[in-house]
Amino acid sequence: MANRIEIGFRQGIRDALGEKIKKRIIGHLRIHVDSVRTVEVYTIDGDLTPGELEKAARGPLSDPVIQEFAIDRGMACGFDWLIEVGFRPGVTDNVGKTAAEAIAILTGKPVRVYTSRQYVIGGIRDRCALDLLTRADAERIASELLANELIQRCEIIDGHTWDPARGMKPHVPRVMGEDRPRTEEIDLDCPEEALIRISQERVLALSIEEMRILRDYLKNETVLARRKEVGLGARITDAELECLAQTWSEHCKHKIFNARIAYDDGEGHIREIDSLFDTCIKRSTREIRERMGAGDWCLSVFSDNAGIIRFNDDWNLVFKVETHNSPSALDPYGGALTGIVGVNRDPFGCGKGAKLIFNTDVFCFAPPDYAKPLPKRILHPRRIYEGVREGVEHGGNKSGIPTVNGCLVFDERYLGKPLVYCGTGGIMPARLNGAPTHTKEILPGDLVVMTGGRIGKDGIHGATFSSEELHEGSPVTAVQIGDPITQKKMTDFLLVARDRGLYRTITDNGAGGLSSSVGETARLSGGCEIDLKKSPLKYPGLNPWEILISESQERMTLAVTPEKIDRFLSLARKMDVEATVLGHYTDSGWFHIRYGEETVVLIEMSFLHDGLPQMSLRAAWTPPRHAEPDFSEPDDLGGAMKEMLSRLNICSKESVVRQYDHEVQGGSVVKPVTGVVNDGPSDAAVIRPLLDTFEGIVVANGICPRYSDIDAYHMAACAIDEAVRNAIAVGAPLNRLAGLDNFCWCDPVRSEKTPDGEYKLAQLVRANMALYDVTTAYGVPCISGKDSMKNDYQIGAVRISIPPTLLFSTLGRMEDVRKAVTMDVKKAGDLVYVLGKTFRELGGSEWYALHGAVGNSVPKVHAKTAKALYEPLHRAIRAGLVASCHDCSDGGLGVTLAETAFAGGLGLEVDLKNIPAEGIGRNDELLFSESQSRFVVTVSPGSREAFEALLTGCTFARIGTVIPEGVLRIDGLGGQRIIEEDTRALKAAWQKPLAF
Amino acid sequence: MPQRIRAIVITGNGTNCEMEMAHACKLARFDEVEIVHISDLLYGTEQLDDYHFLNLPGGFLDGDDLGSAKAGANRILHAAVAGREERLYDQFARFIAAGKLILGVCNGFQLLVKLGMLPGLDGHYDQQTVTLTFNDSGRFEDRWVYLRVDPGSPCIFTKGISGLYLPVRHGEGKFVTLDEKILERLHREGLIAVQYSDENCREATLEYPANPNGAVDGIAGICNETGRIFGLMPHPEAYLHRTNHPRWTREELPEEGMGLALFRNAAAFLRSANF
Structure with missing residues (x-):
């Protein structure tokens, strides 16, 4: 009733x-x-x-x-x-x-x-x-x-x-359906068309080559003999097929990043690349670590759920950024909520497990005021914006993790798929019970234990689904809604269990569910045997294959030794967390899954993980040519400045920032908003993860997808530079910065649907070359990363592809947070400096975009010169010589000057003639060029000599002073006053667009 | 010989400010500070009677799913303590009767209000007469606010403090009373210990964003008639060091954060008390 x-x-x-x-x-x-x-x-x-x-x-x-x-x-x-x-x-x-x-x-x-x-x-x-x-x-x-x-x-x-006395009849949305779990067998010994059909109908996202490999595997005599012993024949079970499809998905296996690529550079050279991941990303980290020698502070890179670095002798830091794009397109709230609580489990399930200390979120949306007709199945960008924002709010705030940093990027091409990047950092004791915490070990005989939420049909096919474009038949079950409180209860429990040494290894259940978490950890012992019938279910009626690959949230998988299992389970009961023993790890070499007595999966571990051959792809680079814009310098540069400040990619994001708790855990030092009335845009976050020391961490990000329209090499280089210079701006030292790379691409594999796949792959190759070049030049190693390669939308004839987008995140260690610097001007009379040289680099800039143009002169990173600036600037900050420091990014110097002034509630008097520049003859270009590696710094007159002495040899100039009245006064190249604007009016223009 | 004083910080089921709350107690020199998971209280492995200062920190008890702290209050009121003939509520009642101190911040304040422990008029500590509901803005907000402190309030925690600057971080902080009479009584008896105010901490305000949620008469926190139970929406434990202040890079500030004074007052009171 x-x-x-x-x-x-x-x-x-x-x-x-x-x-x-x-x-x-x-x-x-x-x-x-x-x-x-x-x-x-x-x-x-x-x-x-x-x-x-x-x-x-x-x-x-x-x-x-x-x-x-x-x-x-x-x-x-x-x-x-x-x-x-x-x-x-x-x-x-x-x-x-x-x-x-x-x-x-x-x-x-x-x-x-x-x-x-x-x-x-x-x-x-x-x-x-x-x-x-x-x-x-x-x-x-x-x-x-x-x-x-x-x-x-x-x-x-x-x-x-309406009759209130009658009201509405109760509606009970109970999951109906028969509870007769069964396992189906599929004959793969069939014509190729049939193989393709099987892959498509079951949303397996397996290619014909991969289907052929499965077919042939089932003809192997030894395999067949072993299968026979457990009652399986030559036909593959649905559970096996699903499990292999998950494990071999682009999402889990990163097939494109590991592919062999023939790259045609467009100038007649063809270069063979054996895995972009190995030759660009991992190689860079390896070389940087070799250079650091005994001082190497990296502990675990690319091998675990997140990267681990040293914080100090007693503590390690953990960091991971993920994307949750496809689910957020279908259900923005649930998709984004799952995105944030999902990435929480990565650092949490890394090494022996880390306590979570910060979140960082970057969202890429189509403009919220989008007014054209919407393609089928696409939600209005404003709805996506609000839904994603709220999902991450609930996920982050309710988990008690401060959201310290982030960014919003707008471009119409994110209409088909928004990008929802969620990142989480953690901290763990360097040693626990005498053993290091950054490694993982499992021995045969250890029990496979699942904790946290129950399993339902939610999230089935998440991994394969995100390895495809969004299409008409995209499965509803791929959508799921996270539950931050169930997860919080579980993490509270597991941290106690960790400190008491009650488990040996921990990992999370994310994409691919148990199939992936148990499949991955079973590599440590060499096999496993589990019984799916023991899994706690949300409701009856799940088939074994569904239990195996369900991506129901809030679950961790642990290896627990038999002698500790009673203590583990009784602590779980006490703390009101569900924990279930599913089976044990073995060294049999087989991934063995039963449902009760019936074997539903028997796959060789080596085939499961290494049976997939390397893909071979072609990439061809042809530099695009865009029309150069044809407009003259506007007369009203003050008005232009306001227009720029009102651009979606430049304007204030305070309305979003304030809805995220950025101070919980008590270690907030540099907040996302700062200045005289707490509303200026900080470059990066500084927090103290341990309240009894002044050692701190810096979190920053860089992202500039517009530059991909010209050259993804420079897009990537600029994103890395932005993430690095943001961290430098608040006081991080360059030699203690770690990076995370998150590539979101449009399908880069040539096919009927993607005729320009070779170009898109060339963009990916070039972005990776930039990553190698810039990270090695700076000595900033990547410690973890992720890619999402199918960010396209295709329904009918409408295809929308995102601009290739790299989010680069940095995590730095600061010796003393009391040396941190914020971006707001501090005192009238302080001197204003520009650091770094300005070139005529307006290609892909906000200034050109305002005029409907892309252009070709994309900003370039001069990493050696930049490094030679970042290091002395850091010394100046550490010496307390810098009053304010703000980096130049979207909107260039002009926007940076305005923000610096109004955040501090004072004015600036600046002369453009003094700005170190090359090849620029127009005021608007000087103001809005987006050349990289530049800062606006203010220094008190008393520190002038020491500051200038430290920067000897760098390109920099004193361009003006801070004035007491709230006015931005700029004299142009011709000596005349070109801008005289009330900073309150500038701030109002900057605050207006997203103040809803 | 001064009294040895022990502070307990309750956590679990979505509480998330326990670490900084415990840190505040340590800085205020409590002799013992324990973060205790609520399951330890429900299992009877810990009990409130062993402590002098009960901290109910911020967070989202049970996700605030039924309204802030509602499910949490339900648990304290009705869940039995294993192996004892009592509910958790009985331990709270004994704690209050013994004249010990309770501080609820944000979600902890919501909990105290929904249990009926605040304002607890006439010693009725189980009748809800006020509430904290959704901010007028309809959204969660993290921002710093100025607080006027009532010098005539019996509140133990705010003694000698003339004003405060602390962050609020909540979506349900709008203080409302059941009726005018209760509101009037809160004023008359000085139970409104802190109010959202202008920048000089002098005048209470209804103006957003200085009053971040639309609270009636700018009420940010109240105490009971003995002044020993105190709840407030702003977070004193979030301002323990000058680097927590949003403008520490541009203002001359004392090393110690303003929020610590509340915990020092608690410690000083307990050290001279006799239990």
Whole structure:
């Protein structure tokens, strides 16, 4: 028997959510409504007496001060339309789960609770009291704003037909379907067309070559003999097929990064590249580590879930950045929430496990004011923006991890797939119970234990799905919703278990689920044997293959020695965390999965992990030529400055920043917003992970996809430089910076769908060459990274591909956070310097984009010169000679000067003639060129000599002074005043665009 | 011989400020500071009676899924302690009756309010008369706010403090009372220990963003009539060192952060008390 408890606000109590929704209905959908109230609905599937229902409604479910409730009748009254939105069966319902737990504590009875929410809408009436709000309007509000039909159902009720005494009938979205788990066998000994069909129909994303390898593997006599012993024949089971498809997916195997590539440089040379990963990324790190010799502070690179470096003698740092693009396109909230709590588990499941200390998020969206018709299945960019922002807010804030750094990038080509980069850092003791923590070990006989959430159908095919473009048949089950509190409870428990030495090894369940987590860790012992029937399920009806590859969230897999298992399980029980022994690790050489007594997977470990041959690809580089823009220097450069400050890629992101907790854990030193009224844009974050020392860490990022339109080599070089110079700007030393590379590309494999695949692959090759060149020049080793290669959208004839995008993140160690510097001017009378040379580099710049042009003069990184600047600048910062330091990036020097001034609430008087430049004769070009490796620095007059002495040999110049009045005064190359703007007006222009 | 004083910081089920809360207690020189998982209390391996200062830190108890701290309050009110004939609530009640100190910050304040322990008028510590609800902005916000401190308040924690500057980090911080009478009583009895204010910490304000959530009369924190239970939305444990201040790179500030004074007051009070 199901009952409905409805909770609404009392008369006169403000409904902030309702008001927010009303604002969006009017502002985004342009539908005029008078009022929106919300009602929370709990549908309780259980056996509660009327008295118990009332107790539950009165107690945990409502707040007596501001709310009232209705049981089995309608709460709403006097409305035009009521829209109720609830989840579809099987979709994670975190609130429902909490409500069920609360009711169980209260009544001692187990119940299931499903939540939904009503939006009670009153329309505006004209003078004749005609209803102006139609059913069509209500339907649009439901589908374009309130409900995502992939995961939610909604019901629309006309106010005229509403009878509150009857209310709505309880709707129980229980997962139905028969509970007869079975394993299917598939004959791969068939024609090639049939093999292709099998791969497509099952969303395996396996190529014909890969299908052939599977077919041939099943003809091997020794394999067949061993299969026979466990009751398997020559046909492959669905579980085996799915498991191999996950393990061999682009997502897990990085086939393109490991491919053999014939690269044609467009000048008649063809270069053979044997794995970009090995020859560019890993090679760079290896060479840098060799150069560091005994001082090498890298501990574990590219081998674990995250990279590990030394913080000090007693502590290690861990860092990882992931993407969650495809799910965020389908369900922005759930996709992004899963993205952040998912990447949390990487550092958490790294080495012996790390405590999580910061998040960093970078989102790439189409402009939120996008006004053209939307292609099929694509959500409006504003909805993606708001959904992703909120998903990451809930994931990060509720996990108690400060979001210290991030960035938003806008480009129309992210319409098809937004990019959602989520990164997390952690800290772990360097040694625990006498053993180092950055390594992993498993011995045969160790038990395979799964902890945390239960398994459902959510996230099935996540790994293979993200290895494809978004298409009509993209599976709904790929969408999942994370549960930060279940995860927090689990991480609280596992950190205690770690410190007590109760497990030997830990890893996370991410893409590919158990198939991947157990498959990967089984390499450490040489095999495993587990029974899927022991797995705790969210609901019955899952087939073994689904249990094996489900990507249900909040799960870790551990290796626990038999003598410690009782202590491990009893601690889990005590701390209210589910933990299940699934089987044990072996050294048999086989990946052996049973369902009860029945074997459903038997694959050789060597075949599973090394059976995939290297791909061979071709890349061909032809430098694109863009039209050079044809416009003259504007007369009103002050107006141009404001236009630039209002560009989406330049403007203030404070409205987003403030919705993320950036101070929890108590170690905040340089916050994302800074300055005299706490609203200037910081270059990087500084935090103290340990509250009893002043040693700190610096987190920064660099991203500049627009430059890919000209040359992805320079796009990558500039992204790396930006991430490095941002870190330098706040006080990080260059020699203690580690990097993370996250490549998001459009499909770079030539095919019918992608005729320009060779060009896109050449872009990837060039970006990797830049990575090698710049990281080795700076001595900044990459310690981990990730790639996402299929960021395309294809439905019908519409194809949208993202611009090739590298996010480079840096993690630095600062000896003393008290030396950190922020970007805001500090005192009138301080001297203003520009560091680094400005070239005529406006190709791909925001200034050209404002004029609808790309151009060709892309900014270039001169790494040797830059390094020769970064090192003395760091010494100046450490010596306390620098009052403020702000890097020049999007919008160049002009934007940097404006930001520096208004963040400090003072003014600047600057003469462009003094700026070290080459090849520039126009004021606008000097102001807005995006040349790399430059800073605007202010120095108090008393420090002038020491500062200038330290920078001897570098390109730099004193270009003006800080003035007490809030005015930005710039004299141009011709000696005349070209800009005289009130900094408050500049700031207003900068703050306006995203202040919603 | 001064009293040995012991602080407990409760964590678990979504609490996340326990580390800095414990650090604040250590800096305030409590003799013992323990971060205790709530399961240890429910299993009876730890009990509140062994401590003098109870810290309820910020976080998201049970995700705040049923409204902030609602499910957490339900657990304390109804969950039984293993091996004892009591609920966790009974230990709280004994702790209060013994005249010991309780500080709830953010989610901890929400918890105290929803349990009915604040304001706990006339000693009724299980009747909810005020609440903390969704910010007027409809969003979570992290920003620093100035606080006016009522010098006439019985609050133990704010003694001798003239004003505070601390961060708020919440989505449900708008203070509301059941009716006007209760609000009036809070004012009359000086239970409104801290209010969102202008930059001089003088005048309480309703203006956003100085008042970040639309709290009635700018109420940021209240105490009970003995002044020994105190809850506030801003985070004192987030400002323990000058480098926590958002403008430490441009202002002359004392080395010690402002938030520590609250913990020092707690320690000083307990050291001279007799239990």
